[in-house]
Amino acid sequence: MIYDMExxxxxxxSVILAAVVCAASVMACGTGxxxxxxxxxxxxxxxLSTEETAPEQAENSALGVPVVKDGVMQAGEDCVETxxxxxxxxxxxGYEVSVLDKYYGEAEFTEPANxxxxxxxxxxxxxxDYWDFLIKVRAYxxxxxxxxxxxxxxxxxxxxxxxxxxxxxxxxxxSDVSGADSELAxxxxxxxxxxxxxxxxxxxxxxxxxxxxxxxxxxxxxQFDSDWNAIDLGMGKYTLKTNANxxxxxxxxxxxxxxxxxxxxxxxxxxxxxxxxxxSFKISGGYLTEIGIWS
Numbered sequence: 690m691i692y693d694m695e696x697x698x699x700x701x702x703s704v705i706l707a708a709v710v711c712a713a714s715v716m717a718c719g720t721g722x723x724x725x726x727x728x729x730x731x732x733x734x735x736x737l738s739t740e741e742t743a744p745e746q747a748e749n750s751a752l753g754v755p756v757v758k759d760g761v762m763q764a765g766e767d768c769v770e771t772x773x774x775x776x777x778x779x780x781x782x783g784y785e786v787s788v789l790d791k792y793y794g795e796a797e798f799t800e801p802a803n804x805x806x807x808x809x810x811x812x813x814x815x816x817x818d819y820w821d822f823l824i825k826v827r828a829y830x831x832x833x834x835x836x837x838x839x840x841x842x843x844x845x846x847x848x849x850x851x852x853x854x855x856x857x858x859x860x861x862x863x864s865d866v867s868g869a870d871s872e873l874a875x876x877x878x879x880x881x882x883x884x885x886x887x888x889x890x891x892x893x894x895x896x897x898x899x900x901x902x903x904x905x906x907x908x909x910x911x912q913f914d915s916d917w918n919a920i921d922l923g924m925g926k927y928t929l930k931t932n933a934n935x936x937x938x939x940x941x942x943x944x945x946x947x948x949x950x951x952x953x954x955x956x957x958x959x960x961x962x963x964x965x966x967x968x969s970f971k972i973s974g975g976y977l978t979e980i981g982i983w984s
Contacts, residue, residue, distance in 0.1 A: 752828045752839030753778045760814070760822060760847020770815035771847030773824055778839065781828035783808040787841070793819040793850060794885060819850040819885075873927055873972050879919075880908045880968045882961050882982070892921070894962060899955040904929040904977065908968075929970065929977040941984030958982060 755778055760771030775784075786805045789798040798821075805812075814822050823846055828839040883893045894908040909924045937954035940946035949957060958968075961982060970980040 752781055752830060752837070754840045755784065755810075755826045755828060755842045757824065757826050757842045757845040759845045760824075762848060762851065765813075765815045768815040768817045769849040770813050771822060771849055772811065772813050773845055773847060774811040775826055775842065777810050778828040780830055781839070782830050782832075784810070784826050784828055785838070786812050787825045787827075788814065789823040790814070790816075791821050793821055793848070798823065814847060816849045820848070822847040873929075875972050875974065876912060877969065877971045878910045878912055878922070880906075880910045882958075882964050882966045882968055884963045894968060895924070897958060897962070899951070903931055904980065906970075929972070929980070930975060931977050935977050936979040937981075938979065939982040946981065954980070 755775035757773055757775040760773045763770050763772055778784075784807055786807060787802045788805065789800070789802045791798050791800070812824065812826075814824075823844045825841045825844045827841045829836055831837055879892070880894050881892045884895075885893055892909045892911050894906070896905075896907045898905040905926065905928050907924075907926045910922050910927075911919045912922065914920055931951070935951070937949040937951055938946040939949065939954075939957065967983040968980070969983060971978050
């Protein structure tokens with residue numbers, strides 16, 4: 690929160706913000722996570738390597754090729770999951786699962802696949818945001834240098850959202866811009882440094898621009914009431930007037946905040962727009978007195 694607030698307020702905000710950060714684009718949740726998947730087996734699942742560097746033993750034509758069904762979306766403990774399954778392969782000791790993942794708004798899968806190992810014929814992935822997955826599976830038999838593999842299956846797709854959710858958020862975003870060029874009363878305001886809303890994180894920053902005497906923030910912001918309930922103020926475009934007394938800070942936990950120059954802060958925040966960190970700012974007398982980034 691704002692540096693000059695009481696210490697207990699800072700601690701309370703840090704706890705709430707920690708929960709928000711867990712809801713950013715890639716995060717561990719439930720029985721699997723974007724890029725860090727797990728099967729439902731009691732056998733531990735370990736990422737072997739990226740697919741490009743995975744060791745390649747001889748293929749065994751005697752091992753069949755799994756037929757993987759597309760993922761089925763289901764509710765996880767603290768996220769949305771997609772559940773994949775395939776047929777058992779005779780003679781197999783286990784299976785390797787190659788996983789590609791990306792945020793739904795990205796056109797292509799750009800990161801290399803991660804390869805995981807399981808003895809089950811199913812695999813669960815999850816995320817607290819809108820996420821796409823592509824997986825393929827192959828059977829293996831043996832251990833170490835004696836291990837052999839069957840051929841990779843065809844790819845199967847899974848998602849942690851449906852089209853109706855995307856359409857709803859698009860409509861909400863379009864209607865929210867009615868608050869453009871809104872004036873803010875004196876007080877403390879908050880937003881989350883994510884590029885788009887999700888079912889877990891509704892507050893987000895669409896753009897932030899530093900001008901000579903102001904910061905122009907286009908964001909969905911909120912405030913806390915006296916009981917620390919979040920009050921959604923919706924999307925708006927806000928001109929935050931700055932002066933020589935405006936402070937630029939960042940921090941988290943029990944450590945003292947770091948104080949930045951205006952130029953340093955502008956560079957710093959430009960690399961954090963999808964970080965899931967918290968943004969807090971204070972208006973007093975019509976001017977921005979402090980703006981901070983918090984973990």
